[in-house]
Amino acid sequence: MDSNGQNQTRLTFNPADDTNIAxxxxxxxxxxxxxxxxxxxxxxxxxxxxxxxxxxxxPADDVDHDWGVATPS
Numbered sequence: 833m834d835s836n837g838q839n840q841t842r843l844t845f846n847p848a849d850d851t852n853i854a855x856x857x858x859x860x861x862x863x864x865x866x867x868x869x870x871x872x873x874x875x876x877x878x879x880x881x882x883x884x885x886x887x888x889x890x891p892a893d894d895v896d897h898d899w900g901v902a903t904p905s
Contacts, residue, residue, distance in 0.1 A: 843881035855879065856899050863887075863897050 833840040844850040849867035856863070863876045872893035877884040888894035 841881070843877070852895070852897070854897065854899060863899065865895055865897065 843862065844864070844866075846866065851865050853862060853864040855861070860879055861876055862879055863874065865872050866875050871891065872895055873886050873890070874888045874894045874897045875884055875886050887897075
């Protein structure tokens with residue numbers, strides 16, 4: 833959606849399953865958790881909903897994603 837809340841576009845279609853959504857610091861990607869047909873996994877996609885990709889494949893639930901910001905030591 834625009835910064836004023838207009839022109840909203842649905843990017844996922846499982847509101848009960850697709851949760852914990854976060855936008856990347858540069859605003860180009862969206863990361864989220866999805867239950868789907870198996871256990872909870874972490875996915876990433878472009879902010880327009882294209883190029884959805886599963887990042888995890890674990891028999892246990894995968895949660896607590898974070899974009900993280902590396903800081904020089």
